Amino acid sequence: MSAAYVALEGGSVVEARCRAPGTSHGELVFTTAYTGYEESLTDPSYEEQVLTFSYPLIGNYGVREERFEDERVHPRAVVARELTDDVASWLESEGVPAVDKLDTRDLVGQIREGGAMKCGISAGPDASPEKAKDALADCPGMSDHTDIGAQVSVSSQTTYEGGDGPDVALVDCGAKGSIVESLLERDATVHVLPYDVTPAEVADLDPDVLFVSNGPGDPANFEAAEALVSEFVGEVPLAGICLGQQIVARALGGTTEKMAFGHRGVNQPVRDLRSDKVVMTTQNHGYTVAEPGPELDVTQVNVNDDTAEGLESDDLQVLTRQYHPEANPGPHDTLGFFDDVVEMAGEQSRTPVTAD
Ligand SMILES: NC(=O)CC[C@H](N)C(=O)O
Structure with a gap:
């Protein structure tokens, strides 16, 4: 050879x-x-x-x-x-x-x-x-890939019809298939949307939750998704995984930074600060939320280095995770995140959302 x-x-x-x-x-x-x-x-x-x-x-x-x-x-x-x-x-x-x-x-x-x-x-x-x-x-350099979303996102909307669960607007910044599957398994209808979907297009869907996916590169290069989150925060519940957490934090006045070598593996320990329980998680990220901004609480942290693993706001209905609750590969300890997202979406009042 x-x-x-x-x-x-x-x-x-x-x-x-x-x-x-x-x-x-x-x-x-x-x-x-x-x-x-x-x-x-x-x-x-x-x-x-x-x-x-x-x-x-x-x-x-x-x-x-x-x-x-x-x-x-x-x-x-x-x-x-x-x-x-x-x-x-x-x-x-x-x-x-x-x-x-x-x-x-x-x-x-x-x-x-x-x-x-x-x-x-x-x-x-x-x-x-x-x-x-x-x-x-x-x-x-990784940050030089200013339009990396275009390399991994769908180019037009794809809708997966579900059961009687909520309508999820999933901003596809490079979404893993397991995220869509985890939502469908909970009877959600999932609208997979391009990474640069406009507020007006999302408003037309009148979703019960706006969900920002995982994805590659520097979160600072996902300006459209950040603007989208700023537009809908407080009007529609927000969820995010990995890059999604980073984008949500940035949109709400937080900051992100590059880690030295990141977290990639299937046994990253995460502590929930309210229950004091530790779960094993799947991770794949090189950036992290440095400051969550004034409106989000850090509810979960990495046991090894204290970085933010979960951000939440009850008032604004925001729920994000830095790790991958959908696993694949990895332990299934945190699949309950999707139940929490579906529950949060169910609490959404059915007033139509507007983009102004
Ligand atoms: N898995 C992800 O979503 C990774 C997020 C981001 N690209 C990072 O490396 O931190």
Whole structure:
């Protein structure tokens, strides 16, 4: 099998084995998830990133489409200690370079020390360290992807009819399929809307809850969704997951900041400050809410670093989570979030909403 090279910010080049050929670049991040590679690789939040698995063997139970979170693979390249043939041929068919047989413990150590960093990858018969370095030199920073929503969102509204549950306006900033499924399982009707949907279009739907999805990149680059939340806060209940929490906080006067290497994995402990209970959560984020703004309470925090994991306002009917309650992959401890959102939406008075 042919060679591969991973060029890192800082100048070093790591040699590896090519498992799917190509040249690529992106923000090098790692996940500690030891299962759920199909879900992670199809999670739109990994757009423009190169995903390193810290768990050493990836692909040991095959590749099945029913576990996908979206129609395509989102990381720009994949790095693991060992990739099985199933995963390698899937990535090759998707045109996503993949490399293995390198010291991923060392690589993860470097990311923990230096933070998420740009990288360039060259893999295949013509691979060279120079090509990897050239790819690195061309790599934009994550915040430079100013219209990343367009890469992952639906281009027009898609409605999934539900039962007698609430009408959910889901702003698709790169939504995982499991979020839609979790709402449908609770009899909601889900209107999946483009990331830049206008207030007038949302008002036409007269939803019971405005729900901002997860998604890739810097939350500061989702200005339309932020403006939408500012428009409807106090008029329609608001929910958000991951990027959605960040956008809601920003819209309500809060701030977000980049973390050193983020949280990616399936065993992130989160404490609920009212019950004092700790739950295990699935996470995939590199930004965090620094200040929630004057109107939101931080109701849940990460046990490891105290970052905001849940924001709420009873008065304004706001309920957001930084982690992924829909799991997939990961523990199902927090699926109750969707029951809470449906309940909150049910409390919505049926007065028509207006966009002015
Ligand atoms: N999963 C997500 O929604 C990620 C949110 C955001 N892109 C971050 O990295 O923090």
